[in-house]
Amino acid sequence: MNLPVSDLEACLALLAAWGGIGLAGLLRPRSLRFAGRTLFPLGAVCGVGLAIVAAGHLGQPPQSEVLPLGLPGMPFHIRLDALSCVFLSLLGSVSAAISVFSAGYFRQGEGTLPGLLCLEYHLFLASMGMVLLADDAYSFMVAWETMALSSYFLVTTQHRIPEIRAAGFLYLLIAHVGALGILLSFGVLQGGTWQFTFDAMRAAHLAPAWASVAFCLALFGFGAKAGLVPLHVWLPEAHPAAPSPVSALMSGVMLKTAVYGVLRVTFDLLGSQQWWWGLVALGLGLMSAFYGVIFAAVQTDMKRLLAWSSIENVGIVFTGVGLTIVFKGAGLVPLAALSLIATLYHCLNHAYMKSLLFLGTGSVLHATGERNLGRLGGLIHRMPWVAWLTLVGALAIAGLPPLNGFVSEWLLLQAFLFAGDVPHTFVNMLLPVGAAVVALCTALAGYVMVKFYGVIFLGQRREAGLATAKDAGVSERLGMGALALGCLVLGLVPAQVIRLLDAVAHELLQVPSGRWGSQWWLLAPAAARQASYGPLALFALLLLTMLLTVYGVRLLYRRRERRSAPWDCGFAALDARMQDTAEGFGQPIRHIFEPFFRMSRQLPAPDDEHPVYRVTVGDRLWSVLYLPLAQAVHATANLVARLQQGRISTYLTYSFATLLLLLAFVL
Amino acid sequence: MTPLAAATQLLEVLSATLAAPMFLGWVNQCRAWLQNRRAPSVLQPYFGLRKLLHKDAVLAENASPLFRAAPYVVFGTMVVAAAIIPSMGTGLPMSTAADGIALVGLLATARMFLSLAAMDVGTAFGSLGARREMMVGFLAEPALLMILFVAALLSSTTSLPLIAEGLSSHVLGVYPSLAFTAVAFVLVLLAENARIPIDNPSTHLELTMIHEAMLLEYSARHLALMEWAAALKLFNYACIGFALFLPWGAGNEASGPLGLLLAVPLLAIKLVVAGAVLALIETLSAKLRVFRAPEFLATAFLLAVLGLLVHLLLGA
Numbered sequence: 001m002n003l004p005v006s007d008l009e010a011c012l013a014l015l016a017a018w019g020g021i022g023l024a025g026l027l028r029p030r031s032l033r034f035a036g037r038t039l040f041p042l043g044a045v046c047g048v049g050l051a052i053v054a055a056g057h058l059g060q061p062p063q064s065e066v067l068p069l070g071l072p073g074m075p076f077h078i079r080l081d082a083l084s085c086v087f088l089s090l091l092g093s094v095s096a097a098i099s100v101f102s103a104g105y106f107r108q109g110e111g112t113l114p115g116l117l118c119l120e121y122h123l124f125l126a127s128m129g130m131v132l133l134a135d136d137a138y139s140f141m142v143a144w145e146t147m148a149l150s151s152y153f154l155v156t157t158q159h160r161i162p163e164i165r166a167a168g169f170l171y172l173l174i175a176h177v178g179a180l181g182i183l184l185s186f187g188v189l190q191g192g193t194w195q196f197t198f199d200a201m202r203a204a205h206l207a208p209a210w211a212s213v214a215f216c217l218a219l220f221g222f223g224a225k226a227g228l229v230p231l232h233v234w235l236p237e238a239h240p241a242a243p244s245p246v247s248a249l250m251s252g253v254m255l256k257t258a259v260y261g262v263l264r265v266t267f268d269l270l271g272s273q274q275w276w277w278g279l280v281a282l283g284l285g286l287m288s289a290f291y292g293v294i295f296a297a298v299q300t301d302m303k304r305l306l307a308w309s310s311i312e313n314v315g316i317v318f319t320g321v322g323l324t325i326v327f328k329g330a331g332l333v334p335l336a337a338l339s340l341i342a343t344l345y346h347c348l349n350h351a352y353m354k355s356l357l358f359l360g361t362g363s364v365l366h367a368t369g370e371r372n373l374g375r376l377g378g379l380i381h382r383m384p385w386v387a388w389l390t391l392v393g394a395l396a397i398a399g400l401p402p403l404n405g406f407v408s409e410w411l412l413l414q415a416f417l418f419a420g421d422v423p424h425t426f427v428n429m430l431l432p433v434g435a436a437v438v439a440l441c442t443a444l445a446g447y448v449m450v451k452f453y454g455v456i457f458l459g460q461r462r463e464a465g466l467a468t469a470k471d472a473g474v475s476e477r478l479g480m481g482a483l484a485l486g487c488l489v490l491g492l493v494p495a496q497v498i499r500l501l502d503a504v505a506h507e508l509l510q511v512p513s514g515r516w517g518s519q520w521w522l523l524a525p526a527a528a529r530q531a532s533y534g535p536l537a538l539f540a541l542l543l544l545t546m547l548l549t550v551y552g553v554r555l556l557y558r559r560r561e562r563r564s565a566p567w568d569c570g571f572a573a574l575d576a577r578m579q580d581t582a583e584g585f586g587q588p589i590r591h592i593f594e595p596f597f598r599m600s601r602q603l604p605a606p607d608d609e610h611p612v613y614r615v616t617v618g619d620r621l622w623s624v625l626y627l628p629l630a631q632a633v634h635a636t637a638n639l640v641a642r643l644q645q646g647r648i649s650t651y652l653t654y655s656f657a658t659l660l661l662l663l664a665f666v667l
Numbered sequence: 668m669t670p671l672a673a674a675t676q677l678l679e680v681l682s683a684t685l686a687a688p689m690f691l692g693w694v695n696q697c698r699a700w701l702q703n704r705r706a707p708s709v710l711q712p713y714f715g716l717r718k719l720l721h722k723d724a725v726l727a728e729n730a731s732p733l734f735r736a737a738p739y740v741v742f743g744t745m746v747v748a749a750a751i752i753p754s755m756g757t758g759l760p761m762s763t764a765a766d767g768i769a770l771v772g773l774l775a776t777a778r779m780f781l782s783l784a785a786m787d788v789g790t791a792f793g794s795l796g797a798r799r800e801m802m803v804g805f806l807a808e809p810a811l812l813m814i815l816f817v818a819a820l821l822s823s824t825t826s827l828p829l830i831a832e833g834l835s836s837h838v839l840g841v842y843p844s845l846a847f848t849a850v851a852f853v854l855v856l857l858a859e860n861a862r863i864p865i866d867n868p869s870t871h872l873e874l875t876m877i878h879e880a881m882l883l884e885y886s887a888r889h890l891a892l893m894e895w896a897a898a899l900k901l902f903n904y905a906c907i908g909f910a911l912f913l914p915w916g917a918g919n920e921a922s923g924p925l926g927l928l929l930a931v932p933l934l935a936i937k938l939v940v941a942g943a944v945l946a947l948i949e950t951l952s953a954k955l956r957v958f959r960a961p962e963f964l965a966t967a968f969l970l971a972v973l974g975l976l977v978h979l980l981l982g983a
Contacts (some may be wrong), residue, residue: 378789380731391733398779401765401772410768417816417825432975435816436968439809446775446808447801450782454797459789460729522763531825534764541750541761546743553720553888561724567884568790580786580794588802592961 007053008063008080008133011088014050015129018043022122029115032108039118040103043125047096050129054080054088059503064135071138077197079135082503083268086344087132087260093486094252094351095125101359101479102245104472105366111158124150124249131257137186137196144182147257148175151250155242167237174234178224182261185217189269201269211270215277218265219284226258226314229288230621236295239307240371244362247303251310252355256347259317263343266325267508275329279427282322286437288315293444294593297451298586298617300373302361305452306354309397312441313350317343319438320412323419323431328509330422335415337505338525342411344501349404349490353396356483357452360390363472363480364456368465373452373582378461382469385477387457392484394453396491398446402535402542404490407523409442410533414525444589451585460576492535494523583615590617598623675756675918675927682931683749687902688712688895690938697946712898719891727788727884737784738885738892744777745899754906755930756918757828766825767815770907771808774859777896778804785881796880799957803866803877806964807859813971814848814855818911820978821845827910835914843981847974849912853948854967856908858960860901863949865960877957905941906934913937 005013021039028034057063062081069076080088102121106114127150130143152175156168190196191204206214220231227235239247262281266273292311299305320343327336361371363386370376380387396403416435422428461467472480490497505511524532568574590597598618604611643654692709699706708714726735750761751770765773782797782804819825821842822833834845858865861878868878882893910917916933918926955963 378729380733380787381729395776395779398775399772400776400779401769406769406772410772413768413812414825417819418823429976429979432816432979433972436809436813436972436975439812440805440968443775443805443808446779447805450779450786450797450801454783454786454794458731458733458783458786459794530823531766531768532763533766533769537761537764538747538769541764542743542747545746546739549739549742549746549892553892557720557888559721559723559887561726561887563726563728563730566727566729566788566790567725567886568788568792569883571791574790576789578791579789580791580798585794585798588798588961591958592802 006063007057007060008065008078010053011050011080011129011133012067012078014046014053014092015126015133017046018122018126018129021046022119022126025115025118025122027115029113032106032114035114035118036103036106039122040099043122044096044099044103047092047094047099047125049092051089051092051096054085054092055500058082058085058089058500062507067139069139070142074136074138074196076139076142077135077199078133078139079198080133082507083260083263084132086501086504087256087347088129090256090348090351091125091128091132091253094355094483095249097479097482097486098245098248098252098355098359099479100482101248101362101476103479104475105245105362106243107366111156111160112153117154117157120150120153121246121249124154124254128253128257132260135198137183137190137198137201141179141183141186144179147254148172148179151246151254154246155238155250157243157246158241164241167234167241171234171238174224174231178221178231181217181221181224183221185214185221185265188214188217189265198264198269202271206270208274211272212274212277215266215270215273216280218262219277219281222258222261222265223284223318225261226255226318227288227311228284228314228318229291229311230625232288232292232311233619233622233626235311236299236304236307236619239310239358240301240303244303244358244365247306248355248358248362251307251358252351255310255314256351259314259321259343259347262318262321263508266321267328273325273329275326275422275424275427278322278325278327278329279430280322281318281325282434285315285318285320285322286434288312289319289441290315290437291596293441293448294589294596295617295619296448297444297589298583298597300582300586301371302364302373302376302452302456303358303371305373305448306357306361309445309448310350310354312445313346313354313397316408316412316438316441317346317350319434320346320408320415323412323415323434326422326427326431327415327419330424330427332419332422333509333511335419337502337509337511338411339415340505340509341498341501342408342415344504345411345490345494345498346408348497349396349408349487352483352486352490353393353405356393356480356487357390357397359476359480359483360386360393363476364469367469367471368463370463373455375463376456376466377459377463377576377579378457378466379469380457382466383457383471386472386480389477389480389484390457391453392487394449396487398449399442400446402491402539404487404494407491407494407533407535409438410523411525412438414531418530447589451582455580455582455585459579462576462579492539493521494533494535495520498523590615596620669758671756671924671927672758672760674924675758676750676760678927678931679752679755679759680746680750683752683754683902683906684746684899686938687899688716690902690905690942691898693939693942694901694946697943698949701946701950712894716891716895719886719894720888722887724887724889726886729788730884731787734784734787734884735889737780737787738889738896740780741777742892742896742899744773744780745896745903748773748777748903749899749906751827752903752906753828753831753910753917755934756927757832758919759828762826762828767819767827767830768812768825770827771812771815774811774900775804775808777900778808781881781893785884788884790884792880792883796877796883799877799960800881803858803960803964806961806968807855810851810855810964810968810971811859813968813975814852814911817844817848817971817974817978820975827907831910831914831917832919834911835917842978844974844978845912847970847977851967851970851974852908852911854963854970856904856945857948858964858967860904861897862945864952864955865963867954902938905938905945908941909934909937
């Protein structure tokens with residue numbers, strides 16, 4: 001672009017504008033109108049600008065700058081390259097839609113004051129942008145922590161509810177444990193130079209063992225933020241607790257910053273990769289995908305269901321990351337590029353579709369006051385806009401052509417399928433099993449989405465109060481509509497999107513560009529003989545067939561139709577409680593995958609006056625991993641507490657002993 | 668796009684759409700013979716469709732637009748699926764736009780719309796059917812994908828016509844991996860098309876049915892489209908089976924119009940035999956309880972994965 005400022009400066013200015021908009025919220029902290037009508041739309045404009053600038057910079061050489069900010073002698077380094085551009089445009093576009101939605105979403109009296117909420121929200125956006133721009137460990141960690149803190153305050157918007165405070169605490173705790181991992185990883189990455197700029201880390205040559213340590217620490221740290229099993233426990237707690245636009249932002253965008261971090265450390269800061277790292281990431285990814293989706297299938301809270309589904313999708317993304325590392329480590333660069341593109345594509349897809357679904361639940365929540373699937377139903381009649389827009393997201397996330405979820409699934413499966421040349425027989429045998437797990441998870445995602453959509457929007461109203469539910473307002477519809485459009489566009493013209501994404505593959509893997517076939521409508525990764533996918537043609541044919549069918553049926557058999565009571569095999573006294581519940585719909589999954597769940601059943605005795613059937617499904621990892629860990633921490637703390645006597649003489653003795661010890665050591 | 672390719676494409680879509688009910692009629696006829704009943708005509712499904720199309724539609728009071736749109740979506744998806752399966756010729760223009768993975772995706776689209784429509788009215792049977800259909804589907808879909816993967820690895824492409832060509836150009840021999848997947852495929856075919864032992868297409872016991880339970884609220888033209896789509900799905904599955912396991916005889920660019928003409932009777936013969944075998948399998952097996960269905964399908968899935976591993980181990 002021919003601006004007097006560079007793209008990097010433009011991005012920085014837009015991030016600063018976000019910060020400014022946030023601060024402006026403090027001018028009139030109690031005014032919902034000011035925040036909703038002025039500030040959130042302005043934030044959306046900044047988001048669109050950021051997306052345009054970042055997408056426009058793709059394929060151009062990186063730009064970097066040093067900012068006169070930070071500690072003396074440790075200024076902030078920032079850099080704009082293809083990888084950050086992709087994630088910045090994701091952040092900009094998705095957050096713009098969410099901001100538009102938010103403009104009409106927040107209501108008076110939802111805990112935090114609107115102006116303060118606006119500050120936290122825009123600070124969250126700006127810090128995510130800063131994470132993507134940071135070019136040294138110091139500014140990265142500052143931005144990372146700002147992101148964690150601002151999102152913590154957003155999660156605990158309704159801080160008067162104890163469960164929400166608890167959820168926020170768990171989130172903050174795991175975020176910080178993760179941040180510790182990242183910090184240590186940077187500590188290893190500097191490789192003895194004590195220079196914490198990313199440039200120095202790129203130049204540092206680590207011994208393979210230390211490189212592995214750095215990778216594992218980074219995977220741990222970023223995995224905690226992404227919600228990779230077994231560090232996922234905060235996600236199903238925090239997402240339902242947060243207001244829906246914040247859930248959308250966290251699930252759609254924040255989880256992707258963790259993916260960005262892993263990609264940055266693995267492919268940029270660490271010069272060479274070892275293939276077994278890929279197996280670790282692949283294994284964790286597949287486990288998360290599977291674990292996430294089966295838990296999503298048994299949830300009864302709509303936002304918790306989506307949170308588990310995010311764990312599944314993060315799992316699929318990390319599967320792609322793992323695959324990329326395996327291929328890169330094995331020297332199969334074209335395949336590595338294919339799986340890297342699949343990974344990035346899935347990040348984009350998930351950002352759009354999961355944000356769309358979370359916004360949909362937000363509208364439902366506002367219209368009905370219910371998150372519990374057991375008290376919803378039949379909303380397609382009262383809330384057609386929300387229902388149809390959510391349907392797009394649900395179909396997309398179920399991986400159905402011609403929507404976007406299918407594209408990344410297709411790319412990933414192609415990468416799995418033609419992996420036959422990895423020079424390790426063991427890995428060669430393992431990869432098809434991975435493909436099978438991915439296929440299973442996608443199919444299960446379809447199951448989850450039928451349950452999610454069918455129980456909320458279809459069927460009969462499970463509560464009488466739903467009959468008065470109101471459809472979402474204009475700005476909510478606009479926000480959701482933009483995301484649904486994004487899903488459609490990403491699904492229909494993947495070849496064009498990939499042409500942009502290819503800059504990242506070019507930058508990180510040094511593959512030549514232009515390996516994607518020549519036709520603009522056709523996605524053809526390697527040689528076109530292997531495989532191709534043209535969603536536009538497929539969609540056109542599908543539409544044509546459907547229209548012809550409608551036309552033919554109308555023309556030939558124009559017949560009246562009438563409405564009557566449901567047939568239901570002649571059963572007349574049908575009521576809403578006879579349709580399948582959320583629990584009922586999840587029952588086959590509970591039955592088939594029983595070993596994975598921690599279930600407690602309460603079944604009534606034959607002579608109970610008031611029989612109660614209760615099945616609670618818990619996370620096995622919570623009792624296996626987290627509770628023992630918490631107990632261990634508690635026990636250690638108790639041991640440490642013994643040192644604390646509360647008498648000054650004891651403390652003086654400690655100091656004296658320490659001094660003696662140090663003296664002995666020095667002398 | 669050459670004229671021959673366009674002709675092949677058109678011929679395949681039209682013949683699949685029009686002949687699918689007859690294939691279903693043939694299976695029903697064989698079943699009746701095997702059960703010592705007087706068989707209905709092979710044209711019986713057409714009579715049924717004609718009757719339904721002429722009736723007035725009755726919709727439930729709370730049926731949403733989704734309910735009315737679903738039959739068209741399901742039918743349309745099945746027709747498009749027929750357009751990418753190389754049943755008579757391998758020179759299919761549409762197969763560039765959609766490969767084997769997209770085919771599985773298309774079938775999943777149909778299943779998802781069918782299930783959503785079943786949940787729409789909010790009856791007990793509809794949602795029960797939807798739940799069971801998705802239960803069968805989530806195991807059958809990856810199994811089908813794995814089956815296609817084995818074939819795709821053997822011919823190093825996921826494009827269905829190229830797979831069929833690659834497999835047919837091979838000398839007449841059995842790949843050990845394909846033997847595993849063939850068994851898996853038959854299991855998936857039975858489950859996905861609501862055949863015994865998973866479901867019974869002619870059952871009237873509400874508690875045991877899956878596919879029929881989802882259609883209970885449909886009537887007239889909507890029901891006709893759904894039943895036609897089901898027949899088309901069976902036809903499509905049979906053609907997928909031919910493309911993977913009996914790929915010989917499909918016309919291509921080299922064999923010209925004559926090859927295409929020869930492929931028509933050959934496909935008819937394959938269908939006649941396959942229909943008879945299907946009826947035989949159905950007659951010989953008893954319906955499983957619903958909760959045995961996951962085991963049945965897990966077997967299919969594992970057999971397909973085993974086929975994949977066998978291929979990687981033996982390279983064949």
